[in-house]
Amino acid sequence: NDDVVKNQANPNFWASQSGDYAATRYSTLDQINTSNVADLKVAWTFSTGVLRGHEGSPLVIGDVMYLHTPFPNIVFALNLADEQKIIWKYEPKQDPSVIPVMCCDTVNRGLAYADGKIILQQADTNVVALDAKTGKELWKVANGDPKRGETATNTVLIVRDKVITAISGAEFGVRGYVTAYDLNTGKLAWRAYNIGPDNEILFDPNKTTSLGKPVGKDSSLKTWNGDQWKIGGGTLWGGWSYDPEADLFYYGSANPSTWNPSQRAGPDGKPIDQKWTMAIIARNPDTGVASWAYQMTPFDEWDYDGVNENILVDLDIKGQKTPALVHFDRNGFAYTLNRKNGELLVAEKFDPVVNWATGIDMDKASPNYGRPIRVAKYSTFRDGKGADFNTKGICPAALGSKDMQPASFSKLTGLFYVPTNHVCMDYEPFKVSYTSGQPYVGATLSMFPAPDSHGGMGNFIAWDASQGKIVWSKPEQFSVWSGALTTAGGVVFYGTLEGYFKAVDQKDGKELFKFKTPSGIISNAMTYTHGGKQYVGVMSGVGGWAGIGLAAGLTNPNDGLGAVGGYAGLKQYTNLGGTLTVFSL
């Protein structure tokens, strides 16, 4: 979309959630830099009036900031040229019965802007186009049905005249799909499922490839037992990216449901891949047809969703300039692929404690090429025999070495800056039966800080994606559940679950600035200018999966899919909130 491209190229704006189509979250602004960032002061704040997890970030286009909230998904347009006055406010009417159908808090990953329209996807799956000037509703379309367990938390991707969006609900047996609507009318253009028959997943058996080979007929169907694919999960709710040159957009698919792998074994009782869950998929924005796909975790046994963002940069790999896609997976491996054809180039652990696999098989001649080399001891699959067996000490925990909080790529250093988790788990599957619209989880989890570590539950790291190596690692007390921002000022910004907004040096991770905001931070840092002056903003409002105990008032350690116990200590540091804090020099 020309308007999106033009706005993204304007460093004074923050025009899309990921900063640019390549999802680098890098800004060329440098007024705030390593030598003066310690002097940052609060310029202004804004209370959203909502007290659950605040994800995503505001957008800035010209003199207007567009701000969203978690459920009920209120949208504010604020006038930056006039005391941040509210120009308009949009408050959708949503049935609160959607709240308990959302797996991991009532979060929303933000708005999109194109051609004078603001696009919001509500928790109840309604996609709404608003007139950016007036807040007037232009069109609205239901992308799913919460009564079937379908909800929405993600932002949309706008390419040309297509609004591309997705559905959550793999913990409710939802069969994931990606849908494109017409930006001007809201009319459905195409829908592609991630699992099921070829004509529904829009995979061409001869042309769609995986690791360089055509996927063949029924590439998904033949990896499922009977018709389990119909309630098989593989939703998508993470980050988007788009390569205009290849004309492909990229996303990852979530876990197969249920979490009890024994219930998903093949007809012979053995593990079976459950394609195309846990995969990176590249599709054409006009038709939805898949160009290539790569599955990170075949036959998932740990809930290592593959939804994390795919960052598109050109990297020097083994002396060759390569159009790369870099992906930090929940399973603890960071993957570098060729984004044009899905060739696997690098796959290395980005947290040394990852123990469920020793590595990824990189031998092209091996029948297991591209697949994880598993460690039997950490398997949660017991051949259907001991479904109640509790597997102890698996690293990472289900929320992964990294969850949805986006990393950033700095054009200054050529490195990736990654918010990570340093958490392990015990995992006990149990038998579960499917009822439409009800949880279909099938495992009890407990989470705890990784052993033999610095005692914290997170690290903020710098990563070299050509080599597959950690450059530096800065320990954090809790998982870093906030998205990073890099700037040409040499600084990387992120937030912490305790509520600190931090600025560190891209070179060595040295902390240059911190400020305690009113609540824990799970949103993404952003920057813009107004009146020639650079601002940096972040929303606080604790929640998300890690903060679900606080957000939903849960206290049983196994509740919140195991996160309540793991993050119980958070309540000593922070409380619910919903505030935007904007800083300047």
Ligand code: PQQ
């Ligand atoms: N959401 C968060 C968050 O916002 O903190 C973390 C997670 C989700 C997960 O770790 C999930 O596995 C997850 N899974 C689904 C799904 O499978 O459909 C949806 C969501 C979501 O929409 O927020 C999360």
